[in-house]
Amino acid sequence: MIEESTLKQQFGDGIWISEFRDNRRVVVSAEQVHHLLAHLKNQLGFDFLVDITAVDYLEYENSTDRFGVVYCLLNMQTGERLVVKTFVNDPNPSLPTVYSLWRGSDWMEREVYDMFGITFTGHPDLRRILSPDEFSSYPLRKDYPLKGRGERHNFPVITRAES
Amino acid sequence: MAVGLPENVFLTKLDVAANWVRSNSLWPMPFATACCGIELMATASSRFDLARFGAEVMRFSPRQCDLLIVAGRVVMKMLPVLQRIWLQMPEPKWCISMGACACSGGVFDTYAVVQGIDRFIPVDLYVPGCPPRPEQLIAGIIELQDRIKKTGTLDGREFVTRTAATGPQPLELDEIRRLREATPVAGLEIFSTPDIKT
Numbered sequence: 141m142i143e144e145s146t147l148k149q150q151f152g153d154g155i156w157i158s159e160f161r162d163n164r165r166v167v168v169s170a171e172q173v174h175h176l177l178a179h180l181k182n183q184l185g186f187d188f189l190v191d192i193t194a195v196d197y198l199e200y201e202n203s204t205d206r207f208g209v210v211y212c213l214l215n216m217q218t219g220e221r222l223v224v225k226t227f228v229n230d231p232n233p234s235l236p237t238v239y240s241l242w243r244g245s246d247w248m249e250r251e252v253y254d255m256f257g258i259t260f261t262g263h264p265d266l267r268r269i270l271s272p273d274e275f276s277s278y279p280l281r282k283d284y285p286l287k288g289r290g291e292r293h294n295f296p297v298i299t300r301a302e303s
Numbered sequence: 304m305a306v307g308l309p310e311n312v313f314l315t316k317l318d319v320a321a322n323w324v325r326s327n328s329l330w331p332m333p334f335a336t337a338c339c340g341i342e343l344m345a346t347a348s349s350r351f352d353l354a355r356f357g358a359e360v361m362r363f364s365p366r367q368c369d370l371l372i373v374a375g376r377v378v379m380k381m382l383p384v385l386q387r388i389w390l391q392m393p394e395p396k397w398c399i400s401m402g403a404c405a406c407s408g409g410v411f412d413t414y415a416v417v418q419g420i421d422r423f424i425p426v427d428l429y430v431p432g433c434p435p436r437p438e439q440l441i442a443g444i445i446e447l448q449d450r451i452k453k454t455g456t457l458d459g460r461e462f463v464t465r466t467a468a469t470g471p472q473p474l475e476l477d478e479i480r481r482l483r484e485a486t487p488v489a490g491l492e493i494f495s496t497p498d499i500k501t
Contacts, residue, residue, distance in 0.1 A: 271415075272380045279414055288414025295382055300425035300465035303390055 189242035255280035332368035337375025339402035346437035376404035421470030
């Protein structure tokens, strides 16, 4: 069980810990997130990265930052779970990769990059994973229209006579 | 004209003979991406038994097929694959667009889903439904057989005249509609102005 006081000792008042039912959440600045995740993995035994995802807070009530990036961790020994959250902003939202800590973060970071355009510096192979390579937008951003920006039309039309 | 024909010999036109053979031995290429694919499998299996109409030989290689059945929604990333499969099929070939999604995109009017395959490949016959029942697909195949028997030619002359795309053109109309829907109207904003604290 991680203690709020010990984490605060290590990382100062820059982190904020809260609890809702049995979910423990840690909010940390983008500068400190890699340091905190390394500490959680190496010292506190969170050896499994369950998921990385992101949230676009554009036009969200009382929001101060554009994107939230969420890391869900699991300690396989104790079964303890922890949610680490950080915020990044335009222009050029960017975070250091956690590939060196959890190899499983490879595709998760690619998905966040594909859908939100958040780059992970140091990632070995940061390409789109779901959309086609020539896709030019980030579809899960709130300012992207549901019907797209004409990406569905950029294909050659094959008529019966020429096929 | 009295011609003494032996038993089991009849005279016909070459076109009609070719059509008779082609229409009764359609080899479908199943392009099943969604729930329509399940109905397509049911159509081919014993309860509905597509074999009664000579179209039961599903081949998973486009080189061996002459009927492309697109069953299910096609996403942007899949469309080049579909076009390539269509081009790989030998002549003469036909295409059935099965279900609402393949015909028009269905309920999936999103950035990723193609709004009807007929915009990008030629379609001969549409089977509506979400998903269509196997009887509907069988009815569609019988309809296609009728059409082949009536309009088919030995050298595929009827295909040469189809120089325009089957689907709605031009595509820019869709883009205009999308822009109109994406433009905010005063007083109808979904979200209030963000209250960003500094």
